[in-house]
Amino acid sequence: MIVNPAPTRTAPKGMRIALRVWRQANATTRGRLVNYQLDDVSPDMSFLEMLDVLNETLIKKGEEPVDFESDCREGICGSCGLMIDGRAHGPLAGTTTCQLHMRTYRDGDEIVIEPWRAEAFPILKDLSVDRSAFDRIIVAGGFVSVNTGAAPDANAVLVPKGDADLAMDAAACIACGACVAQCKNASAALFTGAKVSHLSLLPQGGPERGRRAIRMVQQMDAEGFGSCSNEGECEAVCPKQISIGTIARMNREFTRAALDGAS
Amino acid sequence: MALESRAVPTGRTTPYSPRPFPTADGAVARRAYAVSTIGTKVILAVTGLALFLFLPIHLVGNLLLLVGSDTFNRYARSLESIPVLVPVAEVGLLALFVIHASKAVLNFLANRRARGSNYAAKRPATGGASRKTWASASMIVSGITIGVFVPVHLLQMKFGAYYPVTLDGAPARDLYRLVRELFHDPFVVAFYVFCMVVVGAHIYHGFASAFQSLGAYHPRYAPLVLLLGRGLGVVIGAGFLALPLVMYAAR
Numbered sequence: 001m002i003v004n005p006a007p008t009r010t011a012p013k014g015m016r017i018a019l020r021v022w023r024q025a026n027a028t029t030r031g032r033l034v035n036y037q038l039d040d041v042s043p044d045m046s047f048l049e050m051l052d053v054l055n056e057t058l059i060k061k062g063e064e065p066v067d068f069e070s071d072c073r074e075g076i077c078g079s080c081g082l083m084i085d086g087r088a089h090g091p092l093a094g095t096t097t098c099q100l101h102m103r104t105y106r107d108g109d110e111i112v113i114e115p116w117r118a119e120a121f122p123i124l125k126d127l128s129v130d131r132s133a134f135d136r137i138i139v140a141g142g143f144v145s146v147n148t149g150a151a152p153d154a155n156a157v158l159v160p161k162g163d164a165d166l167a168m169d170a171a172a173c174i175a176c177g178a179c180v181a182q183c184k185n186a187s188a189a190l191f192t193g194a195k196v197s198h199l200s201l202l203p204q205g206g207p208e209r210g211r212r213a214i215r216m217v218q219q220m221d222a223e224g225f226g227s228c229s230n231e232g233e234c235e236a237v238c239p240k241q242i243s244i245g246t247i248a249r250m251n252r253e254f255t256r257a258a259l260d261g262a263s
Numbered sequence: 264m265a266l267e268s269r270a271v272p273t274g275r276t277t278p279y280s281p282r283p284f285p286t287a288d289g290a291v292a293r294r295a296y297a298v299s300t301i302g303t304k305v306i307l308a309v310t311g312l313a314l315f316l317f318l319p320i321h322l323v324g325n326l327l328l329l330v331g332s333d334t335f336n337r338y339a340r341s342l343e344s345i346p347v348l349v350p351v352a353e354v355g356l357l358a359l360f361v362i363h364a365s366k367a368v369l370n371f372l373a374n375r376r377a378r379g380s381n382y383a384a385k386r387p388a389t390g391g392a393s394r395k396t397w398a399s400a401s402m403i404v405s406g407i408t409i410g411v412f413v414p415v416h417l418l419q420m421k422f423g424a425y426y427p428v429t430l431d432g433a434p435a436r437d438l439y440r441l442v443r444e445l446f447h448d449p450f451v452v453a454f455y456v457f458c459m460v461v462v463g464a465h466i467y468h469g470f471a472s473a474f475q476s477l478g479a480y481h482p483r484y485a486p487l488v489l490l491l492g493r494g495l496g497v498v499i500g501a502g503f504l505a506l507p508l509v510m511y512a513a514r
């Protein structure tokens with residue numbers, strides 16, 4: 001973990017921050033970086049609150065506000081996701097964009113803000129991208145079948161503690177897309193690996209195990225994500241610090257299923 | 264995000280259509296595996312590791328150059344005298360080389376397409392989990408350099424001048440003299456030194472990367488495999504690189 005530098009505020013006024021923000025009207029037009037200057041940024045603001053302030057000033061001036069996504073603003077939903085100075089979710093490890101605070105920056109800093117860039121994540125507007133490719137990977141196999149009817153006994157299916165822990169670690173994925181954004185190949189291997197691992201480790205969903213691996217990987221490929229070069233940049237920027245061990249597990253699951261002839 | 268696919272005007276967003284792995288036909292299934300992102304990396308890993316295995320053997324043999332002319336020539340002749348070994352190894356290495364290189368280039372191009380537009384600013388991650396190095400970032404460059412080096416190297420050595428010599432009363436090829444004469448030229452020495460740094464760099468990332476591609480990951484041993492691969496890259500690179508330097512110095 002990076003230790004946040006202490007705020008270096010001497011004057012009562014807030015920080016002056018120069019922003020270079022990617023502006024793009026819609027999916028089909030060309031975008032560009034636009035410069036903005038904020039003169040009173042509180043170190044206590046979150047990064048997104050800083051953008052809210054920017055948008056208020058833009059709206060007051062009659063300009064189009066910067067489009068960006070957020071929902072929970074507490075690091076659990078995965079909606080927010082910005083490329084901040086060339087790093088997914090900014091400079092801090094294990095942190096979503098919404099959990100990044102302006103105290104990380106110093107008076108006079110310049111910050112470049114771009115959207116996730118991947119062929120499979122088309123830019124919708126400004127900093128918002130369409131991540132529905134992830135949804136389609138889930139639809140392709142990221143589920144387990146259960147019998148409906150009477151509730152089963154809670155402890156009827158035993159799960160080894162080690163497997164439960166590994167599955168839980170993988171299940172922490174919030175599908176924010178930082179792994180894709182940071183990867184030089186725009187690979188979705190960490191996302192898909194986390195989902196495949198999460199479900200393949202548990203006895204529930206066992207019947208779909210091989211088919212799941214095949215279909216999720218094929219959907220991932222069909223969406224146009226790249227392959228994994230094992231640089232581990234994804235794990236390093238993942239706000240949930242999901243291990244590239246999940247990618248290795250997916251590779252095993254996929255190869256095994258292909259050998260088994262699953263479909 | 265909504266679960267139904269939204270129509271977007273640009274981008275690769277294919278509508279959701281489950282593609283069953285076509286297993287009715289074995290050949291089709293094998294092809295589907297081989298062209299998938301994971302299958303591609305598994306093929307790269309298997310061929311890469313197999314190519315890698317040749318290097319320590321080659322290095323140890325070459326180090327006999329430092330022992331002396333007769334020892335090296337005798338070693339070369341005894342290798343040749345083992346029936347079928349050399350031709351089989353040559354065909355095998357050539358096949359591995361062609362598969363590895365062509366898959367690697369196709370994979371590189373597909374990965375470039377996957378990014379789409381480039382970032383205005385891009386930096387390596389700050390978290391400790393990253394294995395990104397100058398070596399990992401330049402695998403395609405080091406790979407293509409090896410792809411150029413190997414044919415040049417074969418033309419110079421295997422298909423180079425044939426100096427006859429009599430060794431232990433029998434005729435042999437004086438490979439020692441060939442190597443010594445080649446490494447008299449400072450440009451040849453510089454070319455070899457550069458290429459051996461590049462080979463070392465390729466292994467520096469490639470060795471551990473291959474284990475990861477093959478799904479061999481363990482939280483305790485993965486860092487050791489990474490370290491081992493980096494060590495092998497340095498040792499093998501340095502070992503090969505020492506030969507031209509030593510032979511040039513002793514000319």
Ligand code: HEM
Pocket residue numbers: 228229230304305307308309310311312314315316363364365367368370371402403405406407409410465468469470472473474476477
């Ligand atoms: C002596 C020859 C060679 C050896 C020992 C070797 C070894 C390896 C190994 C072990 C890997 C790791 C595979 C993985 O990550 O799964 C690798 C990857 C790679 N090799 Fe080679 N290789 C050789 C020649 C070449 C050549 C001629 C090329 C030509 C283009 C090449 C291009 C690549 C690339 C681009 C990768 C990275 C793929 C990726 O992770 O994105 N290699 N190599």
Ligand code: FES
Pocket residue numbers: 069070071072073074075076077078079080081096097098099
């Ligand atoms: S807004 Fe929910 S994780 Fe950032």
